[in-house]
Amino acid sequence: FSGVLSLEVLEALLDLQERLAAIKVVSPSGGGKEVTLKDVCYAPLNPREPTLGDCCVNSVTQYFQNNATRLAMTATQSDGKKTGTADWRDHLIYCV
Numbered sequence: 243f244s245g246v247l248s249l250e251v252l253e254a255l256l257d258l259q260e261r262l263a264a265i266k267v268v269s270p271s272g273g274g275k276e277v278t279l280k281d282v283c284y285a286p287l288n289p290r291e292p293t294l295g296d297c298c299v300n301s302v303t304q305y306f307q308n309n310a311t312r313l314a315m316t317a318t319q320s321d322g323k324k325t326g327t328a329d330w331r332d333h334l335i336y337c338v
Contacts, residue, residue, distance in 0.1 A: 243331050247302075249313075252330070256303050256310050263294055305337045306330065 245251070262279070269275050278294075285292030299308055306312040319328040 247334075249330060252303060252306075252313060253310065255301065256306075256308065256313065259299065259301065259303065259308060263297075302334075305334055 243249075266276050266278050269277050279297060280292050280294050283292060283294075283297035285296040286298060288296040301308070303313070313330050315333075316327050316329045319326055319332070
């Protein structure tokens with residue numbers, strides 16, 4: 243894995259998503275109301291009172307629940323003959 247599917251790129255993408263999710267702006271046409279991602283996101287499972295967790299995120303990082311800890315996880319895996327370590331690459335291959 244290299245290029246856009248490198249660990250460094252995925253970590254940077256997660257960081258960018260977190261920073262975007264934290265943005266707050268004041269709406270000049272909304273009477274000074276503060277607007278956040280949850281006010282404008284697509285939340286099909288909770289459209290009336292969405293939280294950030296309800297927002298639909300379409301990103302390769304969703305395979306890791308948009309979570310850096312899950313992206314960094316490893317696990318020991320054995321096929322009966324060989325034992326190795328499964329990491330984010332293996333997880334992505336299993337999901338895709």
